[in-house]
Amino acid sequence: MGRRDSSAPSVRVAGQAPNGKFIVIEGIDGSGTTTQAERYAAHLRARRRLVHVTREPSGGPLGAQIRQVLTQRLSLPSVNQSQIMALLFAADRLDHVAAEITPLLEDGYVVISDRYDLSSLAYQVTAAAQEEPEHLVGPLSSGTMLRWIRELNRYALRPHLTLVLDVDPEIAAQRRRGRGGARELYDDAELQVRLAGAYRRAEELLPGDRVVHVNGDGEMEEISQAIAAVLNPVVGI
Numbered sequence: 489m490g491r492r493d494s495s496a497p498s499v500r501v502a503g504q505a506p507n508g509k510f511i512v513i514e515g516i517d518g519s520g521t522t523t524q525a526e527r528y529a530a531h532l533r534a535r536r537r538l539v540h541v542t543r544e545p546s547g548g549p550l551g552a553q554i555r556q557v558l559t560q561r562l563s564l565p566s567v568n569q570s571q572i573m574a575l576l577f578a579a580d581r582l583d584h585v586a587a588e589i590t591p592l593l594e595d596g597y598v599v600i601s602d603r604y605d606l607s608s609l610a611y612q613v614t615a616a617a618q619e620e621p622e623h624l625v626g627p628l629s630s631g632t633m634l635r636w637i638r639e640l641n642r643y644a645l646r647p648h649l650t651l652v653l654d655v656d657p658e659i660a661a662q663r664r665r666g667r668g669g670a671r672e673l674y675d676d677a678e679l680q681v682r683l684a685g686a687y688r689r690a691e692e693l694l695p696g697d698r699v700v701h702v703n704g705d706g707e708m709e710e711i712s713q714a715i716a717a718v719l720n721p722v723v724g725i
């Protein structure tokens with residue numbers, strides 16, 4: 489599934505990022521992750537840094553399938569939906585890392601991913617907790633679901649930093665309405681409130697990782713400045 493030819497295939501050990509910097513931006517739907525990933529990339533390009541913005545679901549073949557599920561053009565059975573999504577996302581992530589992220593890090597790029605495994609830990613665990621018990625097979629408490637998703641992502645390259653945009657769910661909902669577009673799978677007010685709670689506890693979801701929270705409720709420029717203050721030392725500017 490490679491999207492980048494390489495004559496010298498490399499073996500990458502989980503948890504070891506090569507030369508570049510791998511940054512992840514996370515938050516609930518409408519928190520501004522896409523906006524802020526692009527703004528920070530522009531900030532880096534203006535300083536002549538090599539930068540690449542990517543996202544999950546990825547632009548690869550597995551990501552395309554997930555996108556069809558999210559936009560509800562492809563429907564899953566009602567049983568074990570969250571588990572199926574967790575598996576799809578974990579597979580897409582390993583492909584994304586191997587085909588796109590690692591080669592660019594090896595070339596010295598700052599790679600900014602709009603979502604990564606924190607999204608799986610927040611969305612699929614929270615969604616499973618909301619599913620009807622008869623739609624779940626096995627004793628999938630939030631704790632077992634969390635451990636299982638961590639295990640699925642055991643070989644996912646660790647970011648240098650995961651930045652969480654904490655946004656009031658009502659503000660995020662207003663932004664989504666302002667943006668327009670069709671309703672998506674996780675577009676439910678109650679779920680988004682729970683997700684905001686999960687993101688506030690992001691450190692517990694990603695033990696051992698470097699996680700920094702930035703308040704994303706305010707004006708775009710003010711948030712961009714707060715993000716640059718966190719990320720510039722990480723990327724070395």
Ligand SMILES: Nc1ncnc2c1ncn2[C@@H]1O[C@H](COP(=O)(O)OP(=O)(O)OP(=O)(O)O)[C@@H](O)[C@H]1O
Nearest residue numbers: 516517518519520521522523663664667706707708
């Ligand atoms: N700080 C802000 N103030 C006002 N509007 C904003 C702010 N940040 C982003 N927006 C607008 O809100 C909408 C949602 O932003 P964006 O698409 O970046 O969110 P997102 O977190 O990527 O959402 P999703 O998770 O659904 O992809 C966009 O129309 C964007 O222009």
Ligand SMILES: [Mg+2]
Nearest residue numbers: 521522523602
């Ligand atoms: Mg987005």
